[in-house]
Structure formats: structure tokens, C-alpha cells
Amino acid sequence: MTGFTLEGKRIVITGASAGIGRAAAQIIGGLGARVTLAARSRDALESLADEIEKAGGKAHVCVADIAKAEEVEAIVKAARSAFGGIDGVFANAGISGPIGPMQEIPLAGFDEVMNINVRSNFRLMQLVLPEMIERKA
Incomplete structure (x- = not known):
């Protein structure tokens, strides 16, 4: 990826504490972006932030549970406060939910998957797209 840079870009990364989200944060941060790291695990986020800064x-660390609408809003506020705006989102947070024959999966389990994997990311994008579109981010 020689020559590619995200220098100066402000990126929110959800589900940043482990796996794909953590790896994405390392890469995106390494390409020069200022990253807001969001997940539920403070220790994992702080460790990652230290690694990126070193x-x-x-x-910037934002401990949040995207299953809660007010915490999705808190992520956006934290990113804007830390870096002055948002240029992009790596919407990675999600769960696999209950596994089994469809007729045996409780509706509450399905609802939880839809809330976290779809609704929360939809809301996150609703909150950030107006400023991104305005700035042609």
C-alpha cells in the first residue's frame, strides 16, 4: 500500500477491542488516521490506543455498548470532541447470536442480533453521514 495515506482523516472504529476491529484500527491508525476506538472493554481499548500512539x-478511547442507542450517540460525541469531526466509520461491532434450527431460536436472540448488527450501525451512520456528506469526506 505504498503511497496510500489516511493522514489527517478522523475515523470511528466500533468493535475495536479484538479481532478484525483491532487489526483494522492498527492498519488505519498506521496509515495516519486519528482513530476513535469504541468497544465495551476499556483495558483492551487502552492497550490498543497505547500501541497505536507508540x-x-x-x-481516542470510547468505552461503549452499541446495543444502547445513547451509547452510540456518545461514541459520535466523543469522536467529535477528540478530533473535531468524523471523516469515516469502520462499523465492525457485531455478534453472532444464537445458533441452531430457526424454529428453536428465541425471538429475543434474533432481536438482539438485529439490534446490535443492524440497528445500531444504521443509527451510527445516521448520526455521522450529514457531516461527512457536507464535507465530502
Whole structure:
């Protein structure tokens, strides 16, 4: 990826504490973006932020549970407060939910998956798209 940079971009990364989200944060931060790291695990986020900053990047930690609408809003507020705006989102947070024959999966389990994997990310994008579109981010 020689020559590619995200220098100066402000990126929100949900589900940043482990797996794909953590790896994405390392790469995105390494490409020069200022990253807001969001997940439920403070320790994992702080460790990741330290790693990004030791490599020369800038990271802000926001402990949040995207299953809760008010915490999705808190992520956006934290990112704007830390870096002055949002240029992009890596919407990674999600769960696999209950596994089994459809007729045996409780509706509450399905609702939880839809709330976290779809509704919360939809709301996150509703909150950030107006400023991104306005700035052609």
C-alpha cells in the first residue's frame, strides 16, 4: 500500500477491542488516521490506543455498548470532541447470536442480533453521514 495515506482523516472504529476491529484500527491508525476506538472493554481499548500512539498514531478511547442507542450517540460525541469531526466509520461491532434450527431460536436472540448488527450501525451512520456528506469526506 505504498503511497496510500489516511493522514489527517478522523475515523470511528466500533468493535475495536479484538479481532478484525483491532487489526483494522492498527492498519488505519498506521496509515495516519486519528482513530476513535469504541468497544465495551476499556483495558483492551487502552492497550490498543497505547500501541497505536507508540507507533506514531493518534487514538481516542470510547468505552461503549452499541446495543444502547445513547451509547452510540456518545461514541459520535466523543469522536467529535477528540478530533473535531468524523471523516469515516469502520462499523465492525457485531455478534453472532444464537445458533441452531430457526424454529428453536428465541425471538429475543434474533432481536438482539438485529439490534446490535443492524440497528445500531444504521443509527451510527445516521448520526455521522450529514457531516461527512457536507464535507465530502
